[in-house]
Amino acid sequence: MTSGLQIKDEDCGFNKNLFCVPKHYEDDLERVFIPHGLILDRTERLARDIMQDMGNHPIFALCVLKGGYKFFADLMDHIKALNRNTDQSVPITVDFVKTKSYCNDIPTGTVSIIGEELSAFKGKNVLVVEDIIDTGKTIQTLLSRIKEYEPQMVKVVSLLVKRTIRSSGYKPDYIGFEIPDKFVVGYALDYNEYFRDLNHICILNEKAKEKYKL
Numbered sequence: 001m002t003s004g005l006q007i008k009d010e011d012c013g014f015n016k017n018l019f020c021v022p023k024h025y026e027d028d029l030e031r032v033f034i035p036h037g038l039i040l041d042r043t044e045r046l047a048r049d050i051m052q053d054m055g056n057h058p059i060f061a062l063c064v065l066k067g068g069y070k071f072f073a074d075l076m077d078h079i080k081a082l083n084r085n086t087d088q089s090v091p092i093t094v095d096f097v098k099t100k101s102y103c104n105d106i107p108t109g110t111v112s113i114i115g116e117e118l119s120a121f122k123g124k125n126v127l128v129v130e131d132i133i134d135t136g137k138t139i140q141t142l143l144s145r146i147k148e149y150e151p152q153m154v155k156v157v158s159l160l161v162k163r164t165i166r167s168s169g170y171k172p173d174y175i176g177f178e179i180p181d182k183f184v185v186g187y188a189l190d191y192n193e194y195f196r197d198l199n200h201i202c203i204l205n206e207k208a209k210e211k212y213k214l
């Protein structure tokens with residue numbers, strides 16, 4: 001396990017006017033925090049690391065929706081490219097599970113797991129693909145459910161891990177970026193379902209948090 005690309009507490013990202021963002025979100029964004037290109041470049045390397053460790057057996061990849069769908073799709077594309085272009089190649093099967101634990105930018109304290117058929121994991125090498133780990137509660141709840149079905153191996157990759165005092169101490173096997181304790185949106189991460197349709201990972205301004213508040 002490595003700690004991923006470290007983004008320091010004092011790093012505040014980039015001026016949004018230097019990037020292309022959708023017109024409908026222009027007034028809502030404070031800064032571009034992680035540009036889309038950097039996300040893709042880091043994901044390419046994660047795919048290589050995962051294949052080095054798990055590439056000897058078929059992989060059962062589990063996407064944690066909704067926030068994980070972009071990362072999942074791009075990670076799978078990189079893994080498929082490795083399968084096509086290197087001597088090592090393994091079949092990948094995919095499945096999806098939906099979790100919910102936030103309202104506005106605040107954790108609700110409960111984790112719901114919706115629509116899962118986790119019994120398919122028995123004896124498999126499972127790769128859980130998450131968008132972000134904050135307290136660690138969502139992933140730990142999901143992992144304990146998966147483990148009831150006796151997979152052969154479970155590895156977790158998370159695009160982002162927050163450095164926060166709320167953390168349970170849980171660390172995934174593979175980490176894209178370790179980020180400061182900020183609420184981020186974009187690249188399928190949402191604020192009350194908005195901003196999933198934004199390529200870059202961004203920080204919202206306070207006006208936007210009010211505008212889209214439930």
Ligand code: IMP
Pocket residue numbers: 067101102107130131132133134135136137138139182183184185189190191
């Ligand atoms: P945890 O259970 O506290 O680790 O929270 C993980 C879940 O909360 C993620 O799967 C996201 O859905 C959501 N989440 C946590 N932090 C953020 C954030 O900064 N932006 C958007 N969603 C977040």
